[in-house]
Amino acid sequence: MGQPVIQPSFAAGELSPALWSRTDLEKYHIGAALMRNFFVDFRGGASNRAGTAFTGPCVSAATANTLIPFEFSTVQTYALLFGDHTMRVVMNGGLVLEPIVAVQTVSNADPAVVEADGHGYSNGDTIELYAGGMASLYSRLFIAQNVTTNTFTLTDLRGNVIDSTNAGAFTSGYVARVYTAVTPYAAADVALLKYVQSADVMTLTHTSYPAYQLTRSQHWVWTFTQIDFQSKTPAPSGVTAAAELGPTSFAIADANNATPGQIRAPNNDFLNGDQVQLTLTGGWVSLNGITYTIVSAQTDGTFCLQNSDGTQLSLAGFGAFTSGTVEHTPTEYEYVVTAVGANGTTESLPSPAATCSGATLSKVSGSSNVVTIPVQSGATMLNIYRTAENQGGTPPAGSLYGFVGSITAQTSTMTFIDNNITPDFTNCPPQGNDPFAGNNYPGASTYFQQRQVFAGMANQPDGLALSKSGDFLNMDYSSPSKEDDAIQATIASQRVNAIKHLLPMTSLIALTASGAWRIDGGTQSSVITPSQFDAVPQAYNGCSDVPPIVINYDILYVQAKGATVRDLSYNFYVNIYTGTDMTVLSKHLFDGHQIVEWAYSEEPYKVIWAVREDGVLLSFTYIKEQDVYAWCRHDTNGLFKSVCSISEGNENAVYFVVERMVEGQLVQYVERMASRIMGGDPSIGIPADITKAWFVDCGRQYPLTSLGATLYPSALTGAPGIYAANVVSGGQNYTAPTVVDASGSGATFTATVVGGAITAIVANTPGLVTTRPNLVISDPTGSGAVATAIVQSRVVMNATAAVFGAQHVGAILRISNGMGTVVAVPSATQIVVNVTTPLTSMWPQMSGAWTLTIPVQSVSGLDHLEGQTVAILADGNVQPQQAVVNGSVTLQRAATSIVVGLPYTAQLKSLYLDIQGGPTIQSKRKKINAVTVRMLNSRGMKVGQDFGTSLHEFKERNTQPMGQPIQLITGDERVNLDPLYDLAGQVCIQQDDPLPCTVLGLIPEVTVGDN
Incomplete structure (x- = not known):
C-alpha cells in the first residue's frame, strides 16, 4: 500500500x-x-x-445577438435579447409571449393548418402552439407561414414544413406569438450597447445612436424613446405683464430764461438722477419728447435738467413760459416665469418674455407691475424672474433675469405683483442645454449623487455631462451657476482617452481606455457641484468595452485588449483605488484570446461566467475575503456567444446565446443554465434527489403534471410490506413451488412456472416487514430459483377536488420531497400510493406543490435538436444515447422525470x-x-x-x-x-x-x- x-x-x-x-x-x-x-x-x-435548457431561438442566426439583464424587482426580472433591430424578452426560462388567441382547429394534413380567427400574425412570426390532443404539437415553437386572416401553416424553427397527418385529433387549444420589439440598433452595434437602469426605465447608450430610454409597461409591452435632454416640467405659456400705474405728470408753475434753465413743478417727487420728459406749449415745444435727467432738485419743486451729453439745459431765448407738464420717462420691464414640477426639484425652462412699460418702480411711489399667469398643467409652484431696472429705457439685449418671487400654482389664473422688488441675480432661471447635440452621442451612463451621468461622447470621448440634481435628464444650467446645476467637464489627462464605463462607488469611478479616475467634490464621498469637481487618476491600466462587475466594494474589469482581468478597490492607507491581475495564475486561458462578455451569478456559487471570442466559456470563482479566485474552462457542442445573469427565485439564473449546427444549418439559441440545487442534506443522511439532475445542454424536460387540488394523507398501512418480487433466476424442474418470507413478515406468495422455470412471483398479502426480507423457494423437484422482495409502504392520499381517474394507476406521485407509484384509484378524490422515496410530514400540499405524472415511453418537442445525438436521464437512470428523429426519442423504459439534451x-x-x-x-x-x-x-x-x-x-x-x-x-x-x-x-x-x-x-x- x-x-x-x-x-x-x-x-x-x-x-x-x-x-x-x-x-x-x-x-x-x-x-x-x-x-x-x-x-x-x-x-x-x-x-x-x-447543463442548459433550451429557451428559444434568436430572430436571426446570421447576425450577432446580445443578452442584457433587466431587473425591475427581485420577482420581475428579464433577459433582453437584442438582435438586428429586434428585441425579444426572456422571463423565467421562456420567451415572453403576447396575449393568447383561441385555436378553433388544427388539421391532420401536410402541411398542418391552424385556424385561429383574427390572430393578426404575419409570415415569419414565431409562435408557440398548445394543441390539445396532439402531443407532438403541444407547447412547441413554430414559424407561421401562408398566413391568412384566420389561418396559417406551420414550419419548425429551421423552415421544415410540419406534417400533422398522424398527430392525433385536435381537441382544444390556443396560440401566442413570441413578443418581438423593433429597436434602433443594428446587429453590428449591439455588443457595444451600454446600459444603466432605474426602476422600470433603462437608459441605453452607444456613440453611434442617440441615447434611448427603454420602458416596460407589461411583460409584452416595451417602448424605446429617444431622450429629450431637458426638464420634465414644460415651460409656462401665455404669461403677460402690465403696468399698474403709468408715469405721473406734474404741472409746471414757471420756468426761467436762464443758463442753466430752472423749472419749478410744485409737489413733484423727482430726485436727482431721475429721467423725465417735458410737454410744453408755445415757443417751448421744441423741448418736447426728449429725455432729460434731473439735477439740482430742490425741496420747493425746483430742478434743472441735464442733456444726454452731460451739459445742463439752457432755457435762454425761449421767451416767456406759457404752460406745460413734466413726467417720468417710461421704463420697460421684462419678466419670465418657470414652473416647478410635482417633486419640487424639476424647474422648467423660462417662458417667453412678457414685457410691460410704465413708471420706474424705484422712483414712482405706489407704482407696480402685474404679471398674469394662466393655469399651468403639472406645476406645483411658479418662479418669477425680472430684468434689472433700466430707468427710462429698455433692457439691453442679453440682460439677465433675477429672481423676484414665487407663487403656488392654482387651478385658476394667477397674478404676481412687482412693487419694486429687487431682483436676485445670484438666482437666475435655467438656460436650455443639450451637450449631445450635433451627433455628440454619449457612450456610457450611470447614476451618482442624485444625478444621471453621461460620458464618452462621440465627439468628446473624455468628456462628462452630469444632469441637474434630482432631474436625471435635465442638462440645463444657470448663470451664475447654482449648486444643483448640470455640469459639463473634461478629464484633463496627458492624452485623450475615451471613457468606457462609469461606476458609482463612494466616489464616481470612470474607467477609460488607459486608466481609472476617481471623480468627486475634492475629497472622497464629497458632493459634486459646479464649483466642486475634481478628477484624480487612480490606476493606469485601461479598460475594455466589457462592462465591469462590482462585487461588494471591489470592481472587476477586463483590461484593454481583453486578455487580462483586474480588480480595483479602495486602499484606505494610500487613499487611492488600486488593484491586481486576476488572471496571472491561469494566463494560458487568455493568451491570444479576449473576453467579450461576462456576467456574475452570485447565488448559489458566486461564479462569474465569461465568454471568450472563440466561443469558449470560462468560469471565475471570486471571493476576495477568502483569497479564492479560480478560473476554469467550459465547452459545448457549439459556441457560446453571449451571457447575462438575472435573479430568479432564490438563485441567479444565467442565460446564454449559443451558436450550434443543427441539420447542417447554423442556429443561435437562448439557453438557461439549469439549477444545480437538488435538495437533500448529507449531514443528516438525506441524499439529494437525483431525478432533479440536469446535466445536458440545450435540453428539454418532460413536463410533470400538476393537478388542481390540495392533497393530504388519510391512512397509512403501518410498517412496509412485500407487494411484489423480482425473479433473479428462474431455476429448473419446478412443478409446485412454495415461497415464504423466512424473516417472518407473514407475506404470502404465488409463483408462476413455465417450462419448469419460475417466471413470476405475485405477493398475495404484503405482511409486515420489520427486518430485511428473505424469500425462500421450496419444491421437491426444482432447484436454482432466486427472488428478491419488493418492499413498499402504502399510503392513502385524499384530494380536495375530483382530479383522479383510472388512467392514474401506475402514475408517479412526487410530493413532500418524496415519491411513490399509484397502485389503486378508489375514487376521483382518492389514490393509494406505494411509497418508494419517503415522504416528509409537510401536509397538506397545495396545488402546484405536487405532481402526478403518467409514465411515457416517448418524448417529443426536440425538433430544435433534430438529428443530434442526445443524452437521456429518466427517473434518475441514465439511458443509452440516441439520435433525435422527427423531434422525438424513444426510451428503453417508461419514465416521468425525463431530461433530454446534448451530452458533454x-x-x-x-x-x-x-x-x-x-x-x-x-x-x-x-x-x-x-x-x-x-x-x-x-x-x-x-x-x-x-x-x-x-x-x-x-x-x-x-x-x-x-x-x-x-x-x-x-x-x-x-x-x-x-x-x-x-x-x-x-x-x-x-x-x-x-x-x-x-x-x-x-x-x-x-x-x-x-x-
Missing part, C-alpha cells in the same frame, strides 16, 4: 502550465492541470457545471504530484495504487491516470432495489488503479454521463520509486 497524499481542495482552479514547477506556491497544492466543464465551488470543491464531458486532472512540506518527489517515478475520492452528491465518475483506457468506474449500486435510481453518494469512495509507474503522478476524473459530480478532495496512495 502506498503513502496517502491529500489534495484538500481545488480553490486555485486550472493553473497555467508555466506554473507547473512552482511547488513553492501555496496555490499549487490546491490547483489543477485541467478543469474542463468543472467549476470551483466557493468552498473549494470542483463541481461539473450544470467534464474532466478534472490534478497537477504533478508532490508531497507538501517534505523533500520533493518531482523527478522520481511514482505508482498510484489507488485513489480515494471525497465526493458530494455524486454519481457516475471515472478515475484513472489519464483520460484513455485507464479510467475505472466506481461500483455504485449497493442496497437500492432494481429499477430504482442509484442514490447520489456523499463521502469517500476508493478505487484501485492500474499498477503503472510514471513521472507525473497525476489523477484524472471524468464525468461523461448526465449526472452530478462534485470532488471535494483527492487522496492518491503513492509508491515512490527511483528517478
Whole structure:
C-alpha cells in the first residue's frame, strides 16, 4: 500500500502550465492541470457545471445577438435579447409571449393548418402552439407561414414544413406569438450597447445612436424613446405683464430764461438722477419728447435738467413760459416665469418674455407691475424672474433675469405683483442645454449623487455631462451657476482617452481606455457641484468595452485588449483605488484570446461566467475575503456567444446565446443554465434527489403534471410490506413451488412456472416487514430459483377536488420531497400510493406543490435538436444515447422525470504530484495504487491516470432495489488503479454521463520509486 497524499481542495482552479514547477506556491497544492466543464465551488470543491435548457431561438442566426439583464424587482426580472433591430424578452426560462388567441382547429394534413380567427400574425412570426390532443404539437415553437386572416401553416424553427397527418385529433387549444420589439440598433452595434437602469426605465447608450430610454409597461409591452435632454416640467405659456400705474405728470408753475434753465413743478417727487420728459406749449415745444435727467432738485419743486451729453439745459431765448407738464420717462420691464414640477426639484425652462412699460418702480411711489399667469398643467409652484431696472429705457439685449418671487400654482389664473422688488441675480432661471447635440452621442451612463451621468461622447470621448440634481435628464444650467446645476467637464489627462464605463462607488469611478479616475467634490464621498469637481487618476491600466462587475466594494474589469482581468478597490492607507491581475495564475486561458462578455451569478456559487471570442466559456470563482479566485474552462457542442445573469427565485439564473449546427444549418439559441440545487442534506443522511439532475445542454424536460387540488394523507398501512418480487433466476424442474418470507413478515406468495422455470412471483398479502426480507423457494423437484422482495409502504392520499381517474394507476406521485407509484384509484378524490422515496410530514400540499405524472415511453418537442445525438436521464437512470428523429426519442423504459439534451464531458486532472512540506518527489517515478475520492452528491465518475483506457468506474449500486435510481453518494469512495509507474503522478476524473459530480478532495496512495 502506498503513502496517502491529500489534495484538500481545488480553490486555485486550472493553473497555467508555466506554473507547473512552482511547488513553492501555496496555490499549487490546491490547483489543477485541467478543469474542463468543472467549476470551483466557493468552498473549494470542483463541481461539473450544470447543463442548459433550451429557451428559444434568436430572430436571426446570421447576425450577432446580445443578452442584457433587466431587473425591475427581485420577482420581475428579464433577459433582453437584442438582435438586428429586434428585441425579444426572456422571463423565467421562456420567451415572453403576447396575449393568447383561441385555436378553433388544427388539421391532420401536410402541411398542418391552424385556424385561429383574427390572430393578426404575419409570415415569419414565431409562435408557440398548445394543441390539445396532439402531443407532438403541444407547447412547441413554430414559424407561421401562408398566413391568412384566420389561418396559417406551420414550419419548425429551421423552415421544415410540419406534417400533422398522424398527430392525433385536435381537441382544444390556443396560440401566442413570441413578443418581438423593433429597436434602433443594428446587429453590428449591439455588443457595444451600454446600459444603466432605474426602476422600470433603462437608459441605453452607444456613440453611434442617440441615447434611448427603454420602458416596460407589461411583460409584452416595451417602448424605446429617444431622450429629450431637458426638464420634465414644460415651460409656462401665455404669461403677460402690465403696468399698474403709468408715469405721473406734474404741472409746471414757471420756468426761467436762464443758463442753466430752472423749472419749478410744485409737489413733484423727482430726485436727482431721475429721467423725465417735458410737454410744453408755445415757443417751448421744441423741448418736447426728449429725455432729460434731473439735477439740482430742490425741496420747493425746483430742478434743472441735464442733456444726454452731460451739459445742463439752457432755457435762454425761449421767451416767456406759457404752460406745460413734466413726467417720468417710461421704463420697460421684462419678466419670465418657470414652473416647478410635482417633486419640487424639476424647474422648467423660462417662458417667453412678457414685457410691460410704465413708471420706474424705484422712483414712482405706489407704482407696480402685474404679471398674469394662466393655469399651468403639472406645476406645483411658479418662479418669477425680472430684468434689472433700466430707468427710462429698455433692457439691453442679453440682460439677465433675477429672481423676484414665487407663487403656488392654482387651478385658476394667477397674478404676481412687482412693487419694486429687487431682483436676485445670484438666482437666475435655467438656460436650455443639450451637450449631445450635433451627433455628440454619449457612450456610457450611470447614476451618482442624485444625478444621471453621461460620458464618452462621440465627439468628446473624455468628456462628462452630469444632469441637474434630482432631474436625471435635465442638462440645463444657470448663470451664475447654482449648486444643483448640470455640469459639463473634461478629464484633463496627458492624452485623450475615451471613457468606457462609469461606476458609482463612494466616489464616481470612470474607467477609460488607459486608466481609472476617481471623480468627486475634492475629497472622497464629497458632493459634486459646479464649483466642486475634481478628477484624480487612480490606476493606469485601461479598460475594455466589457462592462465591469462590482462585487461588494471591489470592481472587476477586463483590461484593454481583453486578455487580462483586474480588480480595483479602495486602499484606505494610500487613499487611492488600486488593484491586481486576476488572471496571472491561469494566463494560458487568455493568451491570444479576449473576453467579450461576462456576467456574475452570485447565488448559489458566486461564479462569474465569461465568454471568450472563440466561443469558449470560462468560469471565475471570486471571493476576495477568502483569497479564492479560480478560473476554469467550459465547452459545448457549439459556441457560446453571449451571457447575462438575472435573479430568479432564490438563485441567479444565467442565460446564454449559443451558436450550434443543427441539420447542417447554423442556429443561435437562448439557453438557461439549469439549477444545480437538488435538495437533500448529507449531514443528516438525506441524499439529494437525483431525478432533479440536469446535466445536458440545450435540453428539454418532460413536463410533470400538476393537478388542481390540495392533497393530504388519510391512512397509512403501518410498517412496509412485500407487494411484489423480482425473479433473479428462474431455476429448473419446478412443478409446485412454495415461497415464504423466512424473516417472518407473514407475506404470502404465488409463483408462476413455465417450462419448469419460475417466471413470476405475485405477493398475495404484503405482511409486515420489520427486518430485511428473505424469500425462500421450496419444491421437491426444482432447484436454482432466486427472488428478491419488493418492499413498499402504502399510503392513502385524499384530494380536495375530483382530479383522479383510472388512467392514474401506475402514475408517479412526487410530493413532500418524496415519491411513490399509484397502485389503486378508489375514487376521483382518492389514490393509494406505494411509497418508494419517503415522504416528509409537510401536509397538506397545495396545488402546484405536487405532481402526478403518467409514465411515457416517448418524448417529443426536440425538433430544435433534430438529428443530434442526445443524452437521456429518466427517473434518475441514465439511458443509452440516441439520435433525435422527427423531434422525438424513444426510451428503453417508461419514465416521468425525463431530461433530454446534448451530452458533454467534464474532466478534472490534478497537477504533478508532490508531497507538501517534505523533500520533493518531482523527478522520481511514482505508482498510484489507488485513489480515494471525497465526493458530494455524486454519481457516475471515472478515475484513472489519464483520460484513455485507464479510467475505472466506481461500483455504485449497493442496497437500492432494481429499477430504482442509484442514490447520489456523499463521502469517500476508493478505487484501485492500474499498477503503472510514471513521472507525473497525476489523477484524472471524468464525468461523461448526465449526472452530478462534485470532488471535494483527492487522496492518491503513492509508491515512490527511483528517478
